[in-house]
Amino acid sequence: MSQPSTILIADDDNGIRTVLTQALGRKGYEVRTTGHAATLWSWVAAGEGDLVITDVVMPDESGLDLIPRIKKIRPDLRIIVMSAQSTLLTAVKAAERGAFEYLPKPFDLGELVGVVERAFATPQTPATGAGRDADDERLPLIGRSPAMQEIYRTLARLINTDLTVTITGESGTGKELVARALHDYGKRRNGPFVAINMAAIPRELIESELFGHEKGAFTGANARALGRFEQAEGGTLFLDEIGDMPPDAQTRLLRVLQEGEYTRVGGRTAMRANVRIIAATHRDLSQLIRQGLFREDLFYRLNVVPIRLPPLRERVEDIAELVQHFLDQAMEEGLPPKTIDPAGMAALSRHRWPGNVRELENLVRRLAALYNQEVLGLEEIEGELAAATPPPPPTRGGEGEGLGDLVERNLRDYFSSHGNSLPPPGxxxxxxxxxxxxxxxxxxxxxxxxxxxxxxxxxxxxxxxxxxxxxxxxxxxxxxx
The missing domain is CATH 1.10.10.60 (Homeodomain-like)
Structure with missing residues (x-):
């Protein structure tokens, strides 16, 4: 009969050590625990353990800093990282240093047991190392809600790949921030990040913008012009509002994704495409496919890895951290320091935020710029929210609101949530x-x-x-x- 696998656990929280020992022991694993990185290192250096579970913050050393040392002497030892810091940088650092998986605290015990079982069943692959300097603490994404934690984990898995990603989410949720994070922390970070918004370019010029054109290709083409594919060579091409791409351009993009090459408009020489494609849209591509407005085969080429960004109303627990981030930014730009009291913060949490994080950022900047007092409360918050919300349409004839009035009010809110852009077709x-x-x-x-x-x-x-x-x-x- 084979010996049970041994799991080494390092966490300075005795309660977590006890819970994990009981849960993993019931699954038949041998478990050894410690509250210090030094003890964990001595066990690993002596050849003990078949899997490591480590916290990030411990009294004597960071669990993240320990990972490279472990990988140097035992590259096949799988490491699961736990952390209450719960930021994108923590997830990225864990991935780039060779961790098998990253779990934010508090974690679901059943999920952790599942990760352990998967770690023992999955062949180990060497870490390739990527991303910005591990000491770079600038946060490209803000939030510690469960929804954001899942996004961080997904991004950490994707940074060392060239997989095509499609980011969906309402306007203002931060789709370009996610695309930039994938680029800035990935293996193409030394190449250019080039963005093009399909909704902002005249339909007849999109192919030229994407692929470039030769001199004389069309009226006004007085010289050769590089397209976004050439500009993004060796880096990342971000196709924003991909749902607005016209059919002809969709066909050409599909050919690039299938064959890995393209030609300039009016050109004959095929050129290799060495870019990573990240697409984004606030529209329902499945609905556009049913309406015949978007190619189904292109959708499957782009949607290799889908990432859905939640609207702010689904992550209200992140509002306080976002507010503090925007207040800090305003202070760095020369505005006086501000804080928001609990009643004001509660009002922000109750708001529906049709414009999402962008709307919140604009509100915070307005508060920082227009008010003299350092502490802002319910009166200031409600006043600004009311000023930024369009009034409901008046009811007719002094009577109660009828069905038509209700539909009209909801449609007004719907159009307002799209800002200056029009809603999608259909x-x-x-x-x-x-x-x-x-x-x-x-x-x-x-x-x-x-x-x-x-x-x-x-x-x-x-x-x-x-x-x-x-x-x-x-x-x-x-x-x-």
């Missing part, structure tokens, strides 16, 4: 779908699931109603009320 169908589903569902409930009566109430053909029930994925429960 708005008419999306609005109808939002209204149709509850209308048909409630009518079926009122008729106790009788589709003939429901069709009569709605004024629809019975076959049309059946098709809508199927297309909208509506559950029909007979006899319900």
């Amino acid at each position: 708005l008419y169908d999306r609005v109808l779908r939002e209204i149709e589903r509850p209308l048909i569902t409630l009518t079926l409930e009122a008729t106790r699931g009788n589709q003939i009566r429901a069709a009569q109430v709605l004024g629809l053909n019975r076959n049309t109603l059946r098709k809508k029930i199927r297309d909208l994925d509506i559950s029909v429960v007979r006899g319900a009320r």
Whole structure:
């Protein structure tokens, strides 16, 4: 019978050591624990242990600093890093120094056990080393919420690859920041980072912007021009608002992704594309595919690794840290120091933030610039939030708000959330779908699931109603009320 695997745990929190010992012991592992990096190092140097779990902050040495020393003498020993610091830099440092996995504290115990089992089952691959200087503590992304922790872990896994990434999220969530982090901490960091916004370039010029053009390729082409692919040679090309790319350009981009080469507009010589592609959009590409506005084959080429950025309303626990970051930035730019009291911070946490982090940043900068007092409270916060929120449309005839008024108010909010950009195509169908589903569902409930009566109430053909029930994925429960 084979000996059980031994796990070495280093954490200065006795409670965590006890919990992990019990959980991993129940799985049949031998567990040894310590609260000091020096003890862990002595065990590893003596050849003990089959896997290491280490905290970052310990009394005598950082667990991150210990990893390179361990890898030097025992390169195949898998290391799992735990940390309450929970930043992107912590995740990146752990990955670049050779950690198998990074887990933020507090962690799910079942997840940690799963990571341990996966570590024993996965062949070890050597760390390639990448990223900025490990001592560079500038934070490209802010937040310690569970949603952001998952993004940090994903980014840490991707920095040493050239995999194509598609970043989705509402306007103002920080899609370009994520793209820059992938570049700045990756193996192409010494190359250029080139961004192009598909929504900001006239459709007829997009191919020339991407691939360049030869002299005389079209009217006004008086000289050869380099495209973004050439400008990004050896680095990263960030295709922002990819959902706005016209069909012809989509076809050419697909060919580049498939064959790894392109030609300038009006040119004949094929050129190799040595760039990493990162795409981003606030639009629903699946919906655009159904509408025939986006190529499905291009979507799968771009969406090798999807990253969804949560809207700020889904990570309200990050608001205080974001506010402090923006206040610190304002002070570095010469504005006087400011703080926000608990009542003001609570008001910020209650706000819906249709403009996401960008809206919060603008608000904080406005507060820092316009108010003399050092401590800002509920009155100032609510005043600025009210000033930045468009008023609801007036009700008609002095009566209560009707269905049309409610729809109009929500559509105004929807258009406001897009700032200066227009919503994606297909708005008419999306609005109808939002209204149709509850209308048909409630009518079926009122008729106790009788589709003939429901069709009569709605004024629809019975076959049309059946098709809508199927297309909208509506559950029909007979006899319900």
